[in-house]
Amino acid sequence: MSETTTRPAARTPGAVRAQPGEHVFEMAKLNRILGGPDYSSAVGTCVEGERMIVALMRMAAGTGAEPHSHPNEQWIYVLEGTFRAVVGGQPCEVPAGSVLYIPADVVHSGRAGEDRDVVFFTVKDASHGLHGIKA
Structure with missing residues (x-):
């Protein structure tokens, strides 16, 4: 895509x-965003x-998502650390190498x-954007 072409907005x-024709994305070089601007401390690229x-x-470490x-x-595939989640009222401990x-x-x-950051790769279907709705 040329620099003069406008990229369609993401959700x-x-x-x-x-x-079209764009297949490789260097995640470390992309714009960093909040995973959930009004409910989560997660920061990364999308x-x-x-x-x-x-x-x-x-x-x-010690932060999270409401x-x-x-x-x-x-x-959510946990790459580093341990992610402690509650899904539908059920507590889940998700160590590195596990998927939630x-x-x-x-x-x-x-x-x-409390002792270590969590790094995770997440995938969602595109029926909605990355951000959720605070409960």
């Missing part, structure tokens, strides 16, 4: 929207396609442990 403010949204996020939901389902599934419209929250 998520600050995210990158993939364009790329949106036609049907999928991916994001690489970091949540500082209860929220979104109309799209979500997968969050169904659509289910209220959930999560926190990084």
Whole structure:
């Protein structure tokens, strides 16, 4: 895409929207956004396609996301640290190397442990943006 071409807006403010012929995204070089501006401490980068949204996020030790939901389902793959979540009222401890599934419209929250940041890769369907709705 040339510098003079306008990139169509992503569903998520600050995210990158993939364009035809664009296949590789260096996450470390993309615009950093909040994972949930009014409910979460997660910060990272996000790329949106036609049907999928991916994001690489970091949540500082001892911080987290307040209860929220979104109309799209979500997968969270924990790369570093331990993510302590509550999904639909059920506590879940998600260590590095594990994946957490969050169904659509289910209220959930999560926190990084007190001793270490959590780094996670998340995937959502593109029926809604990355950001959820605070419960």
